[in-house]
Amino acid sequence: MRIYLAGPDVFLPDAIEVGRRKAEVCARYGFTGLYPLDNTIDLAATVTSLQIFRANEAMMDQADAIIANLTPFRGPGADPGTTYELGYMAARGKLCLGYSNDAALYADRVRRFTGVKQHHEHLLDAEGMTVENFGLADNLMMIHGLELHGCALVRPRQAIADLWHDLTAFESCVRIAAGRLASAPASG
């Protein structure tokens, strides 16, 4: 099984090393991890954004599953590029898995991020826009998309020191994928 490794990890200073570690975890469970940076065939050459897009989409089309890193990125919610990919894989019927290394609920994160105020039955952010307050870790589309197209979001039980390098929740996703494969009826 090939697993597409989605997430803002590609923007880390040690993005290549993080991808290598994720692929190693996958290999331990008998999977092939497909990491977007593996697409940058020739880092010396000028790679256009369109080439990266085409390569990422081709990787998603080759993959049987996605593990999306939904750890909040530049705001209270997940990276929008990563959630685009999660929606893409859900619609293609691929096995959808995801994790966040942030233990907080979405509404509490918005509270810290912009401040919130209660207005009748609604929670509003600083701009006066309604804050989703269902006790979920992020926007309901991703949370329930994972549940219905794969497996519930994996979250840490306690605060994690290094949000971007701790692979415990990531490995839980890989283990869940391995369990799904073991319990799936044999095909072919």
Added chain:
Amino acid sequence: MRIYLAGPDVFLPDAIEVGRRKAEVCARYGFTGLYPLDNTIDLAATVTSLQIFRANEAMMDQADAIIANLTPFRGPGADPGTTYELGYMAARGKLCLGYSNDAALYADRVRRFTGVKQHHEHLLDAEGMTVENFGLADNLMMIHGLELHGCALVRPRQAIADLWHDLTAFESCVRIAAGRLASAPASG
């Protein structure tokens, strides 16, 4: 043609009115606008997040196209729930259209949002993570996803006074959809 009207508009204080105005624009071009809030069948009853998800996904499955509002939301990029939906519709082969009412480029928005610094050939944010610097309005997955699965992101030529109520760019998307339909070979 039925168009799914995606965007953080559903979080506005006047979300229902905005949806009504968007549906009116669609009707003027002969389309049916499907707006997520139309799903909250009984606002008095307790609607669970899972019911909202299922209703939104069913609406997307019924729709022939999506117009995604990618105006930045609670951060420098688009709403992650909306981009999930855009990826979903792209993978289903639906016509993908989108707009942003913010004229700025992504890198400039991160500059205002967290500050950035130049490090060799890379632009880094305050956390030291690489900032996409391709001269695009947002993450390349959405920008090129729109180009390859529909039409390029519609952006304003100049700053817009009311980011959340100006429907000029939205109407441009509807007009583009109408043009696509007019030029498509007749079927059925």
